[in-house]
Amino acid sequence: MLPTTDRFKKGAKETLADPVIQMSMEAVYTGFHTNRQSAGSATEDWDGQRDRGRAIKEHTIANLDYYLEMLTDKIDGNGGNVFFAEDSAAATEYILNLARARDVKTVIKSKSMVSEEMSLAHEMEAVGIEAVETDLGEYIIQLAGEAPYHIIAPAIHKSQDQVAEMFSEMTGTDPGQTPEELTTTARGVLRETFQRADMSVTGVNFAVAESGSIVLVTNEGNGRMCTSIPRVHVAVMGMEKIVPSMQDLGMMLRILIRSATGQRISSYVTMINGPRRDEEEDGPEEFHLVIVDNGRMKLLADPKLREALYCLRCGACLNACPVYRKVGGHSYGWVYPGPIGAVVSPVMSGLQQGKDLPFASSLCGACREVCPVRIDIPNMLLHLRQKVVEGPPEERNIGRIERLGWKAWRFGNMNSNRFHAGGKIAHFLGWPFARKGMFSRLPPPLSGWTRSRDLPIPASSPFRDRFKKRQSGGGE
Amino acid sequence: MGITGRDVFLGRVRDALGRSPGAPELDGATHIGLAVEDVRRSADDVRREMSESGDALLDAITESAAMAGWKVRRVASPEDAADVVAEICSEAGATNVLRSDQDVFASIPVDAALESKGISPGVATVGGAGDDIPTLKQAAFDADVGITGVDYAIAETGTVVLHPRKGLSRLVSLAPGRHIAILNWGDVLPSLDELFTLERADFNDDAIHGSMNLISGPSRTGDIAAKIVEGIHGPFEVHLVIVG
Numbered sequence: 001m002l003p004t005t006d007r008f009k010k011g012a013k014e015t016l017a018d019p020v021i022q023m024s025m026e027a028v029y030t031g032f033h034t035n036r037q038s039a040g041s042a043t044e045d046w047d048g049q050r051d052r053g054r055a056i057k058e059h060t061i062a063n064l065d066y067y068l069e070m071l072t073d074k075i076d077g078n079g080g081n082v083f084f085a086e087d088s089a090a091a092t093e094y095i096l097n098l099a100r101a102r103d104v105k106t107v108i109k110s111k112s113m114v115s116e117e118m119s120l121a122h123e124m125e126a127v128g129i130e131a132v133e134t135d136l137g138e139y140i141i142q143l144a145g146e147a148p149y150h151i152i153a154p155a156i157h158k159s160q161d162q163v164a165e166m167f168s169e170m171t172g173t174d175p176g177q178t179p180e181e182l183t184t185t186a187r188g189v190l191r192e193t194f195q196r197a198d199m200s201v202t203g204v205n206f207a208v209a210e211s212g213s214i215v216l217v218t219n220e221g222n223g224r225m226c227t228s229i230p231r232v233h234v235a236v237m238g239m240e241k242i243v244p245s246m247q248d249l250g251m252m253l254r255i256l257i258r259s260a261t262g263q264r265i266s267s268y269v270t271m272i273n274g275p276r277r278d279e280e281e282d283g284p285e286e287f288h289l290v291i292v293d294n295g296r297m298k299l300l301a302d303p304k305l306r307e308a309l310y311c312l313r314c315g316a317c318l319n320a321c322p323v324y325r326k327v328g329g330h331s332y333g334w335v336y337p338g339p340i341g342a343v344v345s346p347v348m349s350g351l352q353q354g355k356d357l358p359f360a361s362s363l364c365g366a367c368r369e370v371c372p373v374r375i376d377i378p379n380m381l382l383h384l385r386q387k388v389v390e391g392p393p394e395e396r397n398i399g400r401i402e403r404l405g406w407k408a409w410r411f412g413n414m415n416s417n418r419f420h421a422g423g424k425i426a427h428f429l430g431w432p433f434a435r436k437g438m439f440s441r442l443p444p445p446l447s448g449w450t451r452s453r454d455l456p457i458p459a460s461s462p463f464r465d466r467f468k469k470r471q472s473g474g475g476e
Numbered sequence: 477m478g479i480t481g482r483d484v485f486l487g488r489v490r491d492a493l494g495r496s497p498g499a500p501e502l503d504g505a506t507h508i509g510l511a512v513e514d515v516r517r518s519a520d521d522v523r524r525e526m527s528e529s530g531d532a533l534l535d536a537i538t539e540s541a542a543m544a545g546w547k548v549r550r551v552a553s554p555e556d557a558a559d560v561v562a563e564i565c566s567e568a569g570a571t572n573v574l575r576s577d578q579d580v581f582a583s584i585p586v587d588a589a590l591e592s593k594g595i596s597p598g599v600a601t602v603g604g605a606g607d608d609i610p611t612l613k614q615a616a617f618d619a620d621v622g623i624t625g626v627d628y629a630i631a632e633t634g635t636v637v638l639h640p641r642k643g644l645s646r647l648v649s650l651a652p653g654r655h656i657a658i659l660n661w662g663d664v665l666p667s668l669d670e671l672f673t674l675e676r677a678d679f680n681d682d683a684i685h686g687s688m689n690l691i692s693g694p695s696r697t698g699d700i701a702a703k704i705v706e707g708i709h710g711p712f713e714v715h716l717v718i719v720g
Contacts (some may be wrong), residue, residue: 027702055505063500065489072482084485089502135701136708151530153699179700183708190709195617210508211679221695221710227687228646229613239489246676247507247515250668261698265633265668268710269690270676277686281601281645282609292487301492393661 003355011331035262057310074212078274080287112203149329200226204237240309255372295348339367358384361424497599519677533664536631544634545693572619577643580625616647632667639685661720
């Protein structure tokens with residue numbers, strides 16, 4: 001997917017003005033976030049499990065080459081094939097070549113964020129292979145020609161009416177269908193597609209190094225369809241998605257799923273240990289695992305960003321984030337939105353273009369609070385901000401005027417007299433324009449703030465003066 | 477794939493980490509360092525617990541399975557279990573019923589109970605309901621109900637565990653609109669952790685299956701207006717018949 005991370009401010013502005021999306025986004029908080037909170041408190045030793053989950057990821061990523069090699073050997077031993085892809089183009093080429101070599105006509109896809117990095121469905125369609133997204137949310141956005149809005153709920157921004165209208169155009173059904181009726185419509189269309197598919201592409205939630213297994217977590221059952229029906233199964237994973245032992249899986253599944261939807265477990269968890277065995281009744285004849293770098297090496301190489309690779313892609317930080325819930329998923333301009341996206345998207349797809357993303361946060365820490373593996377996202381955002389402002393020229397991206405502005409700001413704040421004088425001047429100059437102590441419209445660049453919220457006028461006298469007065473009995 | 481590709485890739489990972497090749501020091505975070513004998517001993521402990529706490533675990537899953545969305549029926553005898561299965565099928569108006577070829581059907585007379593309701597079940601195997609894999613697939617998609625046993629169940633999550641193999645198609649519990657699973661006493665595990673202990677012990681003994689499915693309720697989606705709807709791709713109705 002081509003990054004449009006430079007459109008962040010524009011996208012955010014548009015989304016803030018879109019009442020349908022603002023309404024739809026309520027659900028990520030009232031649904032996912034609230035469910036996650038109760039799932040966490042209902043789980044015995046929840047915080048201890050998160051600590052152990054983090055320790056497993058920390059150990060695995062610190063020794064990633066060792067576990068990747070183990071995984072590869074085991075998959076070879078299980079009769080599967082492994083391909084390492086430096087970037088999304090190499091991964092796409094491998095899969096397209098495989099599809100051609102096996103004379104594949106129809107590919108069914110289950111949800112995979114890495115395949116979104118590759119725009120895989122689109123690339124397949126471009127060479128004449130039918131590629132159908134089968135996660136209902138992904139299916140909806142494929143019909144709409146859009147990118148996912150949320151890591152686990154790709155079509156969360158679409159209202160029921162919008163989906164009903166799309167389905168109506170496609171199948172001629174009544175545009176007033178309920179979610180139940182729409183689901184039945186999709187079930188019919190997709191079951192027919194499943195039956196004739198000759199290849200599937202899935203993501204990977206966990207790969208187990210010691211056994212060469214991959215694990216898929218779904219609620220819909222499309223992951224199971226993809227690993228039961230077609231002749232060829234291709235799984236695509238980011239290189240970080242490993243756990244060392246099968247015995248690590250119980251806890252990792254627990255913290256992933258409870259953080260994602262708040263369920264104790266999803267409807268389906270599927271473990272695949274290579275292609276169908278000879279004596280089995282059904283299942284794919286071939287299994288391929290494509291392990292993708294595509295910019296992850298940059299995260300790995302920076303000790304301050306490395307922990308971004310602990311991410312389980314549960315989406316909890318999105319749901320908790322007051323910024324994501326308002327600016328929406330598309331504003332972030334690449335595959336991964338929200339707080340974790342503000343870290344990984346600019347690094348993986350180009351920091352200079354994505355320079356606004358690390359600033360799309362109030363650093364309130366809600367993301368760190370909910371992360372199942374306690375990733376310190378605010379700290380990484382600060383690190384990236386520093387790179388954008390002070391980093392090497394190829395990463396730095398800040399205009400001369402802005403630089404000058406911040407210099408003036410620093411000058412004003414470095415000395416207490418200047419600071420006090422500044423506050424008083426601002427109050428004096430500002431009060432004719434304020435109403436009830438608030439500015440609601442200011443000229444640029446301050447209009448960026450007042451467009452969507454009010455700014456309180458600086459106090460007439462600073463806190464310290466008032467405090468002193470109070471102490472000496474003056475009161476106020 | 478070319479081995480060079482792999483080695484170059486792994487070399488880059490090592491460079492990024494500033495690490496030299498070789499096995500890592502284990503800090504106890506992961507279970508990878510557990511010796512084969514230790515895993516086997518833990519697996520033996522798990523199996524002992526499954527029978528020693530059989531009653532309590534069956535009580536626990538009766539509750540957790542219902543929470544996960546299974547329609548749970550608990551019966552005392554194999555004959556009652558077979559009757560309940562037949563009842564569910566006939567109440568659903570099913571004419572096309574498919575079952576796996578698992579041991580459970582030798583002890584629980586499901587076929588006879590179904591026949592008494594005028595339903596003759598197909599067996600979801602190549603050579604049974606299908607001549608080859610494509611016709612077996614067709615049979616699974618055409619069926620109204622799929623019936624299976626249970627390899628394990630998990631009390632923590634209300635989960636049924638199935639290892640696809642000879643006699644147990646991947647699709648029989650997935651493609652029909654309804655799935656009925658029959659659970660016997662002694663097959664319930666306390667939590668996900670015990671399941672993976674047993675799986676790892678099997679893996680160490682070279683006895684791991686090609687795949688494993690954990691099923692916890694019906695197929696679900698929340699992708700339209702965040703409303704939970706059951707039955708998007710897999711079964712919209714799942715029944716757990718507990719014997720004991």
